[in-house]
Amino acid sequence: MTESPYHHGNLRAVLLDHALRRVRQHGPSALVLRDLAKDAGVSPAAAYRHFDTIEHLRAEVARLARQELATAMLAARNRTSRGRNASLRRFEAIGRAYVRFAVDEPGWFETAFAKGTVLATTREDPMAWDVLVDALDELVADGTMPARYRETAPLVAWASVHGLGALLSTTPHRPDGTPVDEAIDVVVAGVVRALGIIR
Amino acid sequence: MTESPYHHGNLRAVLLDHALRRVRQHGPSALVLRDLAKDAGVSPAAAYRHFDTIEHLRAEVARLARQELATAMLAARNRTSRGRNASLRRFEAIGRAYVRFAVDEPGWFETAFAKGTVLATTREDPMAWDVLVDALDELVADGTMPARYRETAPLVAWASVHGLGALLSTTPHRPDGTPVDEAIDVVVAGVVRALGIIR
DNA sequence: CCTCGCATGTGAACAGTGTATACATTGCCA
């Protein structure tokens, strides 16, 4: 495959793949049309057969980045062992994974939430949101979390981890400040208290 | 003043002023050198006598935007009446002001925390950070907040309001979701609980 | 007071962007 110069068939996917790779290493600003075209061995104008404008391409890459985030959260969730306090440990693992993703993959994280790319966070790709909601339902179901906080819990939890993630991925890690892992523990513990959970 | 084409003396300040104005209305992407030069009635190259590169200009504009944020927080703090629970109401007012700034001035908020412009949030311009820390000290001093949470409180509070602000200013306000004011109330209440404060 | 030096601004150019348009190629289907 990938022989004929014309019609190699999946140019759209190839462009997105290279975009995701570039953005991962060098951030959203590394997403430049002509470079992607060169990566794919194609003329710059060819991209316009698949994306009306580069903003549309950018939006799609952002969606894929958000998908990566959801995958990381889900993986962390499934990595958690069963047993005592499993629901709480799962919930904490998800939160930690969110911030970890922001720190370990700053390029993807920044891309995921770049202005103009998010049309409706919870509507369009409910994956990450659903992972959170399911974890919260579990907490209520086994009595770990008071039901009265259930309604507001998603926003409280999401704001906290998103804020920490944004701060840690934007600000270069200062050697004097709190180490990353401690910061994560602190914020996750804060969320747990905010949800009325007593350990 | 502003007569001689050459050496109008405060070009640097004028450029920053126009940049702040443009960025306020149309976001960070509206910061284009040639337009700023045109605004100031000056050749594009003139800017290079005051800024090595546009990134330096951007960084300075970001600093000014963060200063606006701190000013808004301080104003909200001082607008709070004295009386019963004054320290808590002040603290809440500060948090609300942070998110309100993100919602009401998305251009400035986004500019303030754009990647690469924040060298060390808490170090470089401690204004906003200090406002928060002072409010927390007050809470501990009058016994509203347990002292054991004092150390981790700044990070918990900051992450929450910054996260909500980032989400609300990035995501266009969806008519179906929680109204902005309710979202703010929910998150602020969450922070209060996370800090072990019982109303 | 004058003059010369240095800070500041100008003009023209260049490389790198996204994008539009006219044209070329190919796969597919009637």
Add this chain to the structure above:
DNA sequence: TGGCAATGTATACACTGTTCACATGCGAGG
């Protein structure tokens, strides 16, 4: 098999940031 719609090319254009040689004028030292 012939033609047509989908896909890719070549070229050009407007708009970025940036550089460099040159122009200007303010202010300090004779």
